[in-house]
Amino acid sequence: MNMFRRILCLFSLILLASLAAFAQSGKGALSGTVMDASGANVAGAKISAKNTQTGVALETVTTSAGLYIFPTLDPGTYVVTVEQAGFKKLSKSNVVVSVSNQS
Numbered sequence: 001m002n003m004f005r006r007i008l009c010l011f012s013l014i015l016l017a018s019l020a021a022f023a024q025s026g027k028g029a030l031s032g033t034v035m036d037a038s039g040a041n042v043a044g045a046k047i048s049a050k051n052t053q054t055g056v057a058l059e060t061v062t063t064s065a066g067l068y069i070f071p072t073l074d075p076g077t078y079v080v081t082v083e084q085a086g087f088k089k090l091s092k093s094n095v096v097v098s099v100s101n102q103s
Helices: 002-016
Strands: 018-022 027-033 046-051 057-061 067-073 076-083 090-097
Touching (some): 027 090, 057 067
Antiparallel strands (some): 018 027, 046 057, 046 076, 076 090
């Protein structure tokens, strides 16, 4: 049950990952916080975002506060993966990054 809660928490993180965009650059952004089942931040987790159309993959690592950001992503559909020692690898497909239509 504890592993299920961890997986659910990490999965929720991906679902709640914020999407932001830079109107003038034609780029989008993806950011979020990685937490374990108890709600504690997970530092040093490897996060990857792979564009399913182009195959381009970017990686980053969470901060001591569990935060990560991909500040300039091409619009498209991504597979986001979270990996950390002691946790089950988690992937979320169909994460859509789009450009904001705000000026």
